[in-house]
Amino acid sequence: MINIEKLKITNIHNSLINKEYTCTELIQSYFDKIQKTNKTYNVFSSLCEQEALEKAKNVDEKIDRNEKIDLLEGAPFSVKDSICTIDGYTQAGSNILKGFKSSFNATVIEKLLNKGAILIGKTNCDSFGHGSSTKNCDYGIVKNPYSLDYVAGGSSGGAAASVALDMCTFAIGEDTGGSIRQPASFCNVYGLKPSYGRNSRYGAISYGSSLDTIGPIANNVEDIKIIEYAIKGVDEKDVTTIYDDKNKTDINVKTIGIIKEFINDGLDKNIKDLFYNRLEEYENKGFIIKEISMPSVKYAIASYYLIACSETSSNLSRFDGVKYGIRSNDTKLEDMYRNTREIGFSFETKKRIILGTYSLSAGYADKYYKKACIARNLIKTEIDNIFNNVDVILAPTCPTLPFEINPTVALDPMTEYLADIYTVMPSLTGICSLNIPLGFINNLPTGMQIIGNRLEEDKIIEFAKI
Amino acid sequence: MNKYTPIIGLETHVQLDTKSKLFCSCNNESFDAAPNTNICPICSGQPGTLPVINKTAILYTVKAGIAMHCDINKYSKWDRKSYFYPDLPKGYQISQYDKPLCIGGYIDILLDNKEEKRIRLNRIHLEEDAGKSIHDRSIEYTYLDYNRCGTPLIEIVSEPDLCSASEADKYGKEIRRIVRYLGISRADMEKGHMRFDINVNVKIETDNNETKYTPIVEVKNLNSFKALIKAIEFEINRQIEDFEKTGITKSEKNKTTRLWNDNKGITSQMRTKEEAADYRYFPDPDLVPIILDDDYINNVKKDISELPIDKLKKYLSLGLENNISNYIVDNKNLADYLDSCLLKIGDNKEMQKEFLNWFGRDFFQLLNQVSSNDKIEDSSVIKITEDDFIELITLIVNKKITRNLAKEFLIDMWDNDKKLIELKQQIPQESLDIDQIINNVLENNQNMIDQYKNGNMKVFNVLIGLVMKESKGLINPKDITNKLKEILEK
Numbered sequence: 001m002i003n004i005e006k007l008k009i010t011n012i013h014n015s016l017i018n019k020e021y022t023c024t025e026l027i028q029s030y031f032d033k034i035q036k037t038n039k040t041y042n043v044f045s046s047l048c049e050q051e052a053l054e055k056a057k058n059v060d061e062k063i064d065r066n067e068k069i070d071l072l073e074g075a076p077f078s079v080k081d082s083i084c085t086i087d088g089y090t091q092a093g094s095n096i097l098k099g100f101k102s103s104f105n106a107t108v109i110e111k112l113l114n115k116g117a118i119l120i121g122k123t124n125c126d127s128f129g130h131g132s133s134t135k136n137c138d139y140g141i142v143k144n145p146y147s148l149d150y151v152a153g154g155s156s157g158g159a160a161a162s163v164a165l166d167m168c169t170f171a172i173g174e175d176t177g178g179s180i181r182q183p184a185s186f187c188n189v190y191g192l193k194p195s196y197g198r199n200s201r202y203g204a205i206s207y208g209s210s211l212d213t214i215g216p217i218a219n220n221v222e223d224i225k226i227i228e229y230a231i232k233g234v235d236e237k238d239v240t241t242i243y244d245d246k247n248k249t250d251i252n253v254k255t256i257g258i259i260k261e262f263i264n265d266g267l268d269k270n271i272k273d274l275f276y277n278r279l280e281e282y283e284n285k286g287f288i289i290k291e292i293s294m295p296s297v298k299y300a301i302a303s304y305y306l307i308a309c310s311e312t313s314s315n316l317s318r319f320d321g322v323k324y325g326i327r328s329n330d331t332k333l334e335d336m337y338r339n340t341r342e343i344g345f346s347f348e349t350k351k352r353i354i355l356g357t358y359s360l361s362a363g364y365a366d367k368y369y370k371k372a373c374i375a376r377n378l379i380k381t382e383i384d385n386i387f388n389n390v391d392v393i394l395a396p397t398c399p400t401l402p403f404e405i406n407p408t409v410a411l412d413p414m415t416e417y418l419a420d421i422y423t424v425m426p427s428l429t430g431i432c433s434l435n436i437p438l439g440f441i442n443n444l445p446t447g448m449q450i451i452g453n454r455l456e457e458d459k460i461i462e463f464a465k466i
Numbered sequence: 467m468n469k470y471t472p473i474i475g476l477e478t479h480v481q482l483d484t485k486s487k488l489f490c491s492c493n494n495e496s497f498d499a500a501p502n503t504n505i506c507p508i509c510s511g512q513p514g515t516l517p518v519i520n521k522t523a524i525l526y527t528v529k530a531g532i533a534m535h536c537d538i539n540k541y542s543k544w545d546r547k548s549y550f551y552p553d554l555p556k557g558y559q560i561s562q563y564d565k566p567l568c569i570g571g572y573i574d575i576l577l578d579n580k581e582e583k584r585i586r587l588n589r590i591h592l593e594e595d596a597g598k599s600i601h602d603r604s605i606e607y608t609y610l611d612y613n614r615c616g617t618p619l620i621e622i623v624s625e626p627d628l629c630s631a632s633e634a635d636k637y638g639k640e641i642r643r644i645v646r647y648l649g650i651s652r653a654d655m656e657k658g659h660m661r662f663d664i665n666v667n668v669k670i671e672t673d674n675n676e677t678k679y680t681p682i683v684e685v686k687n688l689n690s691f692k693a694l695i696k697a698i699e700f701e702i703n704r705q706i707e708d709f710e711k712t713g714i715t716k717s718e719k720n721k722t723t724r725l726w727n728d729n730k731g732i733t734s735q736m737r738t739k740e741e742a743a744d745y746r747y748f749p750d751p752d753l754v755p756i757i758l759d760d761d762y763i764n765n766v767k768k769d770i771s772e773l774p775i776d777k778l779k780k781y782l783s784l785g786l787e788n789n790i791s792n793y794i795v796d797n798k799n800l801a802d803y804l805d806s807c808l809l810k811i812g813d814n815k816e817m818q819k820e821f822l823n824w825f826g827r828d829f830f831q832l833l834n835q836v837s838s839n840d841k842i843e844d845s846s847v848i849k850i851t852e853d854d855f856i857e858l859i860t861l862i863v864n865k866k867i868t869r870n871l872a873k874e875f876l877i878d879m880w881d882n883d884k885k886l887i888e889l890k891q892q893i894p895q896e897s898l899d900i901d902q903i904i905n906n907v908l909e910n911n912q913n914m915i916d917q918y919k920n921g922n923m924k925v926f927n928v929l930i931g932l933v934m935k936e937s938k939g940l941i942n943p944k945d946i947t948n949k950l951k952e953i954l955e956k
Contacts, residue, residue: 084514097513104507106514203514209751238516239754311751314546317557318511322610333608337550360548360746369748 002029004166009075009223012169016063016074023059023074027052027118030076034121034167040148042140043158043167044078047121048087052076055118072230073116078162078171081122081139082129082155083214084203085109088119092205093155094127095138096344097325106203107238108172108214108231115230120168123158127346128316129176129207131155132183132416133403136348141405145187146445150402153183156217160187163217170218170227174204176211177304178397178423181435184217185397185447188437190224190464191217193423195454196430197242199228200235206315208308209240211427221436221464228457244455251459255288257390261297262422267399270441275396275448278438282394285466290390296382297425299375304424305417306359306372312349313356319344376428383429383453392463393451395422397435401444426451434460469671472702473679474634475626477663478641479619480651481595482526487616488594489517489560496613497657509616511555516752519544523618524567524756526650527592528766530620531568533644533773536590540758542567544750549743552610553597563747566591567756573624573644574775575636580782582775585637586625595619626665631698635691638662643774647798655690662688666701667716670709679716680705684723685733697726700733777801784808784818786826799848800833807852811859821859828873829855832880850879854886865900867893868942900941904949907932918954926950 002021015021031049038044059074079085082092084102091097105113113119126136134142134157142157144150145164152161156173160183163171173180175193184191192215199214206212216227234241258279263272283289321327321340328339345353359368386393400419403411426433431454438448452460484494490508493499508515531538545563568590574582595617600609622641628634642660645651653659663686670678683701688694701724708714724733772780774795781791781804794800804825811817833847858875861867867875871893878884907929908915914925933946 090513092513100513102514103512104514202516205513206752237518239518240516240752310748314548314558314746314748317548317550318513318555320550320552320557322552323511323555324513333552357746360748362744362746365746365748 002026004029006219007169008220009169009226012075013071023056024053027056027076030120030168037165041143041161041165043123043142043161044121045081045091045124045139046089048119051087052118052120059116070115071226075117076120076168077117078121078123078159078168079109079119080156080159080173081125082174082205083172085119088122092128093125093137093139096319100325107200107235111231123162125158126155127349129155129174129179130348130352132420136346138346144402146443149405150444151405153186153402155179157183159217160184160189163189163219170216170223173215173217175213175215176207176308177427178420180215180217181397181423181433181449184435186402188445189217189219190221191435192224192228193426193433194457195432197240198232198244198455200238200241202235202237208311209315210311211308221461225461251462253391253463255290255390256282257290257292257386257393259393259395260291260293262395267396268401271396271446274439278448292386294382296378300379300425300428301418301421303372303375304428306368309352309356310359310369313353316353380429387453392460395449395451397422397447397449401441401446430454432457432460434464436464470706471669472629473626473667473669474628474698475665476624476634478622479661480645480653481659482523482618482620483651484520484522484618486520488520488523488618489616494617499613501611501613504613510612517560523592527567527620529648529650531590532767533648533770534571534573534587536568536571536587538763539565539567539569541755543755544753545747546750547745547747549745553599555612555615559594560750561593562591573637573640575640576778585627588623588625590620590622593619593621631695634698635695638691638694643796647774658689662694664698666698668702668705680709681716681720685726688726693726693728696731697733784822790826790830803848807856810856817859817863820863828876854879857886900945900949903936904933904953907936
């Protein structure tokens with residue numbers, strides 16, 4: 001029996017080449033763990049056990065032939081259900097794509113597979129990324145690895161939980177407004193939202209195209225770095241990818257910025273204390289802490305939800321029952337459209353489609369969608385100025401602890417949207433942000449973001465190691 | 467009596483002849499392909515796919531824009547036009563809304579009275595085509611063919627400057643000529659490479675000097691010139707009749723869309739439900755704006771040669787007949803051939819005149835044998851090389867060969883693939899010296915000279931006949947007459 005607890009990619013690599021265990025044994029150990037825990041936590045929506053074991057056998061044969069293997073070769077990983085893979089299903093957490101199999105792998109997945117990493121399954125998420133708790137997942141809610149009464153966060157809740165529960169070594173998630181960072185913070189793991197355009201979006205089922213990013217979730221920052229290096233880069237299939245010319249920029253951090261407007265009554269007092277304790281540690285290590293003001297951040301939530309919902313209302317038009325996924329039995333076209341989307345989409349997805357359709361409608365676009373874009377530009381300008389004065393920004397990831405699955409008082413939807421306040425700012429501005437564990441409060445984990453300027457992933461990753 | 471003036475604007479969709487589709491690498495030519503065999507995850511709107519722009523389609527649109535005198539936008543962008551229809555796989559069409567590639571511009575057309583009329587353009591933008599819904603295969607089902615999805619189209623939007631079906635026809639045909647000249651579309655109507663949407667209403671000037679307008683009607687998807695003409699004519703008459711009956715005039719709210727029924731030759735009102743559309747345009751976040759610089763635009767400009775209308779005017783001024791000139795302009799292969807010949811001939815007016823005579827008459831007769839339809843598919847149907855043709859004309863002008871023999875050569879070259887170099891050997895060498903032949907004939911017929919000088923004019927014709935006979939008919943009778951007169955009256 002292999003101890004797979006908190007295994008790092010380099011551990012696996014060394015163990016494999018030193019023949020401490022075979023890749024087949026390794027993969028089997030993970031599937032044993034999944035077998036034991038998945039029912040309880042509802043992490044995976046589909047598994048690729050047979051394919052994974054076959055690939056493990058190939059890795060073993062390579063090792064037997066004394067062939068060189070890549071660092072990632074044999075490392076088992078999970079993929080969020082909203083990212084296309086040939087193996088397993090790609091259902092985006094939505095009933096409308098029930099049983100859907102993609103004919104291609106997302107570019108980042110293809111890169112990992114080419115390096116020999118082994119896909120073991122697809123993880124549950126809020127349908128189309130619409131949510132921050134996986135309550136909106138049509139395949140059931142993902143439970144928090146630290147307490148079954150709480151959510152794992154979302155939308156990449158399954159991805160974060162799969163890592164926290166040692167069901168895989170690392171996970172690939174997708175972050176539009178916090179969907180990697182927030183569940184990572186709820187599950188006490190590391191999660192990177194890369195700069196917009198650094199990693200290809202090709203194969204990620206779009207939620208908000210101008211905000212969507214694919215990134216890694218792992219148990220440690222070293223693995224985050226290895227995975228991000230494996231998946232980043234310009235992709236000719238995604239014209240919004242950008243050339244990373246900041247490889248050689250100074251990764252040293254001297255000044256840390258704290259956004260004044262983030263520290264308010266909405267922030268849980270215990271989280272605030274943990275956050276300030278951590279700041280003190282950095283200060284003691286010689287970093288300069290600067291309080292900065294970002295007045296435009298008050299528009300962030302409204303701007304984010306208008307843009308994300310507008311884009312999603314358009315992105316989800318293709319799910320009409322005509323070409324793939326489920327279709328209602330109606331014989332009249334309009335009835336078929338209506339009923340397919342009625343039974344196929346979750347309540348939250350429908351809500352966001354309606355909101356976005358309204359925001360883009362003639363007579364309202366100026367008031368909502370276009371105004372949201374103006375606010376977004378304002379926020380971008382402010383963030384540019386801020387990075388002239390500080391090297392990184394630190395912020396809590398979520399103002400609250402993980403939500404209760406069955407709260408005594410139902411959570412107001414606005415409160416849930418407002419909880420995204422710290423994560424949407426980096427999304428709107430296209431900069432990078434890494435969640436690192438901050439500590440525990442009442443046995444529930446919480447996290448902190450290290451936010452870097454556009455394409456400064458190296459800087460925030462190195463800072464996270466301190 | 468009321469005076470009626472139709473006001474017509476056209477939206478012309480032209481399929482670009484690029485190798486691949488607008489946003490994916492699928493083959494752009496699907497005419498003979500079985501349904502849904504020419505598709506990929508991108509153009510069939512599979513989850514997770516993203517569009518990648520075809521740069522050639524942008525180049526072709528800029529070419530069209532320059533040829534049609536538009537301003538080229540250095541910054542243009544892509545927008546999504548949303549509506550649900552089964553043959554639209556993404557639920558939106560990627561098009562250009564407020565920043566199209568080309569703005570303004572105009573197309574000149576030549577009216578029947580040889581007057582030129584300028585039709586102003588509003589814009590030209592680039593967009594993707596949808597698939598095809600096939601309704602007539604089954605009562606129960608609609609079949610869908612996505613092969614056409616993602617095919618690049620340019621939409622050329624005119625201002626309402628057209629006043630008749632005939633003008634619209636000429637305008638449409640001018641567009642067809644231009645895009646064929648530019649090599650950006652085959653503009654084959656039968657294959658659906660060109661389609662028209664028309665906006666029609668009628669201006670009414672009453673006896674008491676009032677000006678009124680009938681409600682604007684849009685008729686969509688006319689896919690032949692015949693349909694274009696008929697639909698416009700039908701709409702004009704219908705609107706005038708309607709106005710005379712009801713007196714209803716144009717307002718902000720009464721613009722309607724009608725459908726053309728090709729079999730019945732009528733337009734009919736669409737259900738209002740089908741009309742109510744809010745396309746919710748917004749910039750496509752999956753694509754980046756198109757940025758063009760002056761170098762790019764200037765390079766495209768350099769690449770564009772003489773336009774069809776200018777060629778037409780040139781041929782007419784050279785004295786070619788109207789229908790022949792139009793035919794040549796419509797067939798770029800032929801126009802290229804003619805222009806190249808004219809270039810080689812240069813300023814020699816005598817050569818030019820002789821050449822154009824032959825080109826417009828004998829050459830065209832031969833061409834008509836092989837190409838009875840309105841289009842010359844490729845230049846291989848022209849069987850005579852430019853150089854052979856010009857050399858033949860040179861022989862004629864230099865009187866080295868008679869026109870009769872030249873015509874025989876021309877036919878032989880065309881029909882039997884003969885080259886002039888072989889045929890030239892048939893030119894009787896001795897016959898070329900006209901003086902020698904005449905002198906020989908005269909020497910042997912001294913008595914006729916005497917008779918002629920004594921006033922017997924009839925012998926003159928006998929002498930001509932003898933010279934003709936001697937020259938085996940290779941010398942032009944007119945030349946013989948002149949020469950003979952010259953000698954006899956010395």
